[in-house]
Amino acid sequence: MSLEITDELLARHKLTRDEYAEIERILGRPPNLVELGIFSVMWSEHCSYKSSKLHLEKLPTEAPWVVCGPGENAGVVDIGDGLVAVFKMESHNHPSFIEPYQGAATGVGGILRDVFTMGARPVALLDALRFGDPNAPRMRHLVSGVVAGIGGYGNCVGVPTVGGECTFHRAYDGNILVNVMCVGIARADRVFYARAAGIGNPVVYIGAKTGRDGIHGATMASAEFSAEGAALRPTVQVGDPFTEKLLIEACLELMERDCIVAIQDMGAAGLTSSSFEMAARGGTGIELDLDAVPLREAGMTAYEIMLSESQERMLFVARAGREDEAFRICRKWGLDVAIVGRVTDTGRMVIRHRGAVVADLPVAPVSGASPVYDRPAAELVRPVPLVSESIRSPLSPPDALLRLLGCPDLASKRWIYEQYDWGVGADTVLPPGLGAAVVRVHGTRKALALTTDCTPRYCAADPRTGAAQAVAEAWRNLVAVGARPLAITNCLNFGNPERPAIMAQLKAAIEGMAEACRALDFPVVSGNVSLYNETDGRAILPTPEIGGLGLLEDVGELVRPDRAGPGDRLVLVGESRGWLGASLFLREILGREDGAPPPVDLAVERYNGSFVRAQMRAGRVRACQDLSDGGLAVALAELCLASGIGAQLEVPVSAAEEPGWLFGEDQARYLLAVRAEDLGALLADAARNGVLARAVGTLGGDALILGAHPPISLRELRRVNEAWLPSWMGEAV
């Protein structure tokens, strides 16, 4: 049965004529339809990273504490005492725009599987969400659907959702971002990899049955949107968190009972990618018998079975002799289980269905020889820096502060995180809403600090500086709670890489990220690339999202932002030059989005961070807040709201007329609350170490006072900060 290769057929499989020619060259014959389908998903942007691979190689991925870097299902870092943290972030942008509840829910399901497939029990989820203009059509529906979907899935599986971000910009009107990060804990000697081994070992399918849902999800994730996006709805999968919960428990028990040689979740491209990846990493072949695959509906073709993206399924290579135990465990948890193949030494994937061989492909080229593109990149236009001193505010500082605290980006996200079970597991030490989240490592004194960060407006103005800033801010957020930053995962969300302007953003962002990771000893251990985030030719802001992980050796070292007390002195660490280019103040108060982002001096970032950590270890820091969006004034307001206490900020006379001192976004800065008796020693240490630190005020009372301006009551500050999101969602406040 020979297949007629038409342009239409290739277009449907998102393959170019050149890519097709390469397929024929590899096979020495034309592929059949099943084989073409397999190539199409394995060589999709989503699975093959063909546009980004060349550039991703620039990222530093090693450190003494890195156990496993990119390339596996998730990154692994050593956290001491025989334990490792396993983590990764992934996007589910396109499905969430089409069908927000299921799109976001299955995003959570997918990243959970990436983590527990490595033998780790998932202990925390974070979500970085980027929505469009609040006034754009469907936006309330998208926000409420995405939040309900994340909650619906994470709450049911019993993994706390402890943090994340949520911001709004019109550039995401037609293409929202849903990036989900999952962190798990495993024993260092029990990390599982997806490397098929042991000729003759059974290949076992466990989990939900295979249906016709999500066929070609991976290729959908690799194409631009158009207004007909709604017609793609059948390719959005439906999640079943209950089955996922059973799958987590069953897989961890199978691992504990030594039943598994290799394991891989069936994520994008389902049975195809899981079988090919396990065989490729193990250097083996696999024979698959599709008649044994548990099916949800009769009459499914080999093409459909291989490309289905039904959720909550795993594929593992069982240890010979442990099959009965493996089956007993799967049945105990009420899951479908079937032997669907064997490991072979042929290096080929041989797939049988209804008595015939329906595909016979060499594993290595399908999995490893996908095309790699060095796509042309345009020259980046460097932003014209803004002269911050020339900026005058139409609002008084207290009014500007209230405006900022009530704007969509800074408004409290309580409406969102209260729909997430952030406390299940009884280890959430620092809950959402207070900066980095902190989760105790169960049964130990250790804790992990977790954060997601990116400032897309900086990345739009200057992708290189913006990406470096995202890494630096993640690092700073972890330092601010007393943690030692260990490593990051990332999610690179960009537009269509076939456009040179977009490719230039991607390249520059990776370079900036690489530089920051290297300077801060903060390597990338896992990640995900999401391209083609455009609708009708309009790209999103470049959004290289960073997920940072830090370690507290003893949870007693935790420094919380909500522990400032009356009489504590405020200390500003770092240099304030009043940088207003690309700032939130500029956008929200003056309606301008121009200027260059604040420069990121990584040496200073590291130096200031080390100083802050040393002061924390010396027990001099009662509470800490890092400075980012909205600068000093916003950081102070957040510290006051967290601790439920007012403050008097001393504004230097020279800065009285310029908003930069209060609202500038210079980097590498922290605001500390220090007991009055410790102030002298802290400032002396700073002077000795050449760190800029100055006392800028005192905590106390129930109002925030900026210099000589009228006080803002804490109650008013809180009201404004809490009001926006619920009232936008149409609820009584």
Place this chain on the structure above:
Amino acid sequence: MRAAVITFPGSNCDRDLVVAMETCFGRPVARVWHADTELPPVDLVGLPGGFSWGDYLRCGAIAARAPIMAAVRRHVARGGYVLGICNGFQILTEAGLLPGALVRNRDLKFVCRPVRLLVANRNSSFTSAYGSEPITLPVAHHDGNYVIDPDGLARLEDEGRIAFRYLDNPNGSMADIAGVLDRSGRVLGMMPHPERAVDPLLGSEDGKPLFASLLAAIGG
């Protein structure tokens, strides 16, 4: 005090409840599988929070018919104690061991936050160690809105079987009910999570007196 915690498919606070009980009782807690037909010899059975059978059909409806629930009924009839938290409370109402029902929250959303509670009955085996001050415990549920017929409500009020009331009702429950006792006073169902409030690191230790009350009632 001998205690056991039952795990249903989809339970996700079972470990947390075991840890809290072991911390507060100072001795190991048995774990029981939903498909078992007998309980070990215990004084107290814990039904944990979570999403048994995915909360499909109705929250707790399928778990209420699990094989182990027959053993739980016998345990109650024999004079044993039962603590159902969150999904465990829903299971107890579905099993008919407690009156009323838990329906979708008033705001139709999942709600997770610390809430202030009044200990409405401080004479029960579950609450005797509490003082008169309001306490703070976290809630985390989608279906915690307690409803009951007017006669049933009057009986609960008259017989002092409302154990906890919300001070800021998060879910629309009738009469601010957060936890109720059965007629024997040995079965308590509650939506808030005392097992998440036994460690100062997590912000509240107000769950501890509940376990201390049980220890006092049942004995070491």
